[in-house]
Amino acid sequence: MPAIDATDEFETLDRLFRPLAHPVWGRDLADDVGVVPSRPGHDLVLTKDAIVEGVHFLPDDPLDLVARKLLRVNLSDLAAKGAEPFGYLLACHWSSRCGWPEREAFAAGLAEDQATFGLGLIGGDTVSTPGPASFSATLLGWAPRGGIVGRAGARPGDLVLVTGSIGDGGLGLQAAQGRLELEPERIAALAAHYRLPEPRLAFGAALPGHAHASADISDGLAADAGRIAAASGVAIELDLGHLPLSAAARAWFDSRVDPEAALSFLATAGDDYEILLTCAPSAEAALMRAAEGLHLRLTTVGRVTAGQGVTVRLGGKTLALDRLGWRHG
């Protein structure tokens, strides 16, 4: 693999990243800064997540997929707040394995998801590190003024809903690591979910006015429910009997001898990047209609009560989870 010397950070910028610049606000990446004009009636919503090789992605993951996952885990945060993304800043901490072909693949992945999600590159930095590669992105989006859905708004009496299916991220990691015994097409589907989550931006746009609280599920359903409960000063009860499973996760579940342990794993495994929300019972139907219009599964998995913490039930029995979820260190 070719060594990249310091000078090549200029060439990386010129050759690979300048073509990705936002046509106006990125200033051709020639100015150390991006400039975003104020948009009357709107708030700017910002989020910044980092990913590390060997922790958040696998050392042999293709870098185009790593780049797309980096954007998507951040886009997922914007989606859960009902914000509309438009741009990002990027920091690449390249390892010695990141020669030209790998950097080109990374830029190609960015270009693909820029087109998919309507993003432009506003600025950033590329550096090299003697350690494993890591990356961070600062994603920017617009929301109508005062309109984002926070984590702290859940109220006793609310229902708890999730988009999509739960547990595919956790199973997908095992699938990508070759640690799962399932049919090859199931393995492929789960690994693809782990490597390339789908931020729920279109559904997120339907949240304002209907949801009281929402967040994306990155650390596991139970853990992220716990964070909504803590921020809102309420308790949340989850019923694992209602956990929405993908066909692949259902096939895995059917192969397990201990259904409680299996569902507990799925509810705590993380990397789902689905939206977890609470709403008044009267808003459930409108949200269901919005999801149906997007051909997106939306499932009521629990309810909000007075109190604190998360309770997980299955068939009327309360489960004691070893841990609520996994926070990537």
Add this chain to the structure above:
Amino acid sequence: MPAIDATDEFETLDRLFRPLAHPVWGRDLADDVGVVPSRPGHDLVLTKDAIVEGVHFLPDDPLDLVARKLLRVNLSDLAAKGAEPFGYLLACHWSSRCGWPEREAFAAGLAEDQATFGLGLIGGDTVSTPGPASFSATLLGWAPRGGIVGRAGARPGDLVLVTGSIGDGGLGLQAAQGRLELEPERIAALAAHYRLPEPRLAFGAALPGHAHASADISDGLAADAGRIAAASGVAIELDLGHLPLSAAARAWFDSRVDPEAALSFLATAGDDYEILLTCAPSAEAALMRAAEGLHLRLTTVGRVTAGQGVTVRLGGKTLALDRLGWRHG
């Protein structure tokens, strides 16, 4: 040193970073996002720089100084554009050396410079890495609408000016590494400059309306002059006979046998974080007055001509530099 497990990233957030949150726009760091309202008549200016242990800071540098340098190298970018900073997002990629005392020191450094520069923490992420520590910050500032000073505005006939003194960053790195023979107080002054550069924010505010082009000097005077020349489609001539030196750099210079080589080193060593600008000769006096009012040195070191590239002269002789400057890889 205590091991920090994954769970402790939550505790890091709660204990160390939540107290640093911007009082409104940081949303108590409870929401995965920050929300910044639009400010009529203003643009949002954003910049993102990353630093890596062993590349941009030394493995034994105290982490409070590393945190402050991280903010300052980004603030320097905003200063050079005439933007007024107000907040930032942060990504910490902690290494195994970053136990609680080190993380507390890092947070204390952030708190100190937040107070100095009027900043609040808007959001971010903390992760752990098996490699060396690295950090990035996304700094946010306001500028009057359409008012930032870019890199591309230099015109033939302009003068080239720099704030402060040149070469202290490069000498400071050698001083911090114990590779410099000078009196102890000189060594201390240079190492302090390397570890804690001074972003020229107050002077930056005087640039709009007077400067045609500006940038901060991170990669060396000659290299950053080259980037202004390239972006503007002009040539820049620098006269090293006018290079402003600090007392410590002057003492080092006086000890050298080859003045050409010594000045060439100072003009290419980088890490200065001074402002390099071009302006019409008629604007020079106003900028000098602004600098005087701030007790800041401002020196005319060259001029802009038609053509391309950077020419470096000393006493009427043109010097051939081995390299224009150092880009941290």
